[in-house]
Amino acid sequence: MSPEEGAANDISLREHAPARSVPLDAAAGRALAASGVLESVVPDPYQDGHWRLRAGSLVGAVRVPVPGTGRALTVRVAPKTPVRRLFFLLGFSLDPAKAWRQGRDGTVDAGTHEDVLPALAHAVERQIDAALRQGVLQGYRRTEESALVVRGRIREAEQIRRHFGRTPPVEITYDAYTADIPENRILRAAAETLLRLPGVPGPVRRRLAHQRVRLVDAEPLVRGHALPAWAPSRLNARYQPALRLAEALLAGTTPEHRPGELRLDGFLFDMNALFEDFVTGALREAVREHGLSARLQDRHHLDTARLVRLRPDLVVYAADGRTPVAVVDAKYKTEKSGKHPNEDLYQMLAYCTALGLDEGHLVYAAGRTDSRAHEVRGTPGPTGRGITLHQHALELDADPADLLADFRTLAARLVGPHDHLRS
Known part of the structure; x- marks a missing residue:
């Protein structure tokens, strides 16, 4: 053969x-x-x-x-983790505040499917169905066209440029009340993306096709172009869970490539980014319970000339919003031979030095050992003690309630030495 x-x-x-x-x-x-x-x-x-x-x-x-x-x-x-845990992480990253309040697996309904594609298709279809249950959302959209009758306002410059002042036709602009709005276009694009992929179960595929028919008045998106912008409001509140999930799907869809390169159909989730979003989102909500705030990907510099840039995953600030009290970096890495890479410790040491902190925290996935601490020699921190670097391990297979309880414990540990800075 x-x-x-x-x-x-x-x-x-x-x-x-x-x-x-x-x-x-x-x-x-x-x-x-x-x-x-x-x-x-x-x-x-x-x-x-x-x-x-x-x-x-x-x-x-x-x-x-x-x-x-x-x-x-x-x-x-x-994924290494069970699919239901993957969708718990995904749901948390889409809306950390709501997921933190709920504290359970219900943020994204993946059904009983054990593979990523069927579970995602089921979740997207269910969210779209919930969004459309009260009918297809409509809104005003600015429309410009040539017409035989005047509607709205005449575009005088276009009228002169295209028709030299002759009428009809008339170049007009008006606000049309229509279903062809960004929200519906995004939901339709998500349904069509899944319908193009093999491996979507028949019942889910039929329901997705039905949702596409319901959204037929929304224009299809051009592949490779940026998604249309939408803004959360009271009017589209029922659409928001579906929109967040649809955007996550479309963001993970492989983009159009340059001419001559391969064009791919499908979707891919980056577990590195998903884990980072989960850890930082959960910790940000947890420290809020202590009256503190946190910033994601906060920009700092290691040197006085401000040439060496640093961007920790999460920096916790006191109630004044200016005084850093803790720094956290999330690492989606598995231990090898009972050790995590030394480079992570070097990176965290740089963060602590730049922020003037005597403690730094690294949070890992799939750890098999207890948390450990490393006291760095010859590095007196703000309190006169040496800098201590902490490594924490999260077991993603744990129950969601237990995972969130671990974050509450970690948050208390982060802010414990700084109770006097709480609001």
Whole structure:
């Protein structure tokens, strides 16, 4: 059997699992390597016609076309954590304040599906259905067109430029009350994106097609263009959960590439970003209960000339909003041989030095050891003590209530030495 005959068209991998040897012809292997979907794609040195594939932190499903063959590879990457936990993290990152108040798995309904794609399709369809339950939202949209009758206001400059003052037609502008608004266009785009992907269960696919029909008056989005802007308001409050989930799907959809490059269909979630959003969102809500505030990706400088930039994931401030009291960095990494990378400690030491703090906190995923602390030699902090770097490990398989309880404990530890700075 030739490599082409034995090539796999449907590839299933697991996030950060050991490399797997898969039968692929040279064209398919090169296409997959060029796509950037996987962390590593190299020819197998021990088996002809095979490539060794290793997934990184991107999870989801994507279709990779093989140029010149008319074929496409479908690549599915499953997360290390159970799918229900993935959607708990996703729901938290979409609306941390609401998820913190709820404190349970109900933020995103993934149904009973155990694979990412069916669960996401189910969740998006359910959210769209809930948004449209009271009818399709309509709003005013500025419209400019040529017409035989005057409606709204005449665009005088366009009338002169296009028609030299002759009428009809008349160049007019008016506000139309229509369903073709950004909110409906985003929901329609999410439904159509999922309908293009293989592996969506039949019942969910039929419901998505029904939702697309309900949104038919909204113009389809142009692939590769930025999503239309919308602003939260009282009028679109019932749409907001669906819009946040739809935008997360569309943001994870592989973008259009430059001419001559591969164009991919699918979606990918970056677990690094998802974990960071979860940790920083949960801690920000937790410290608010202590009367303090927190800023995400806060910009600072290590040197007096302000040339070396630093951006910690989370900086906690006193009630005055100016005095830093704690710094946190989230790391979606698994321990190897009982140790985390030393580079993380060096980075946190720089944060503590720049912020004038004597304690820094690193929060890891998938840890198998208890929290530990490292006292840094020769580094007197603001209190005269040496700087201490703390490493915390989160077990994402834990119950959501237990996870949030861990964040409350960590938040109390962050603000404990600074009770006098609380509002």
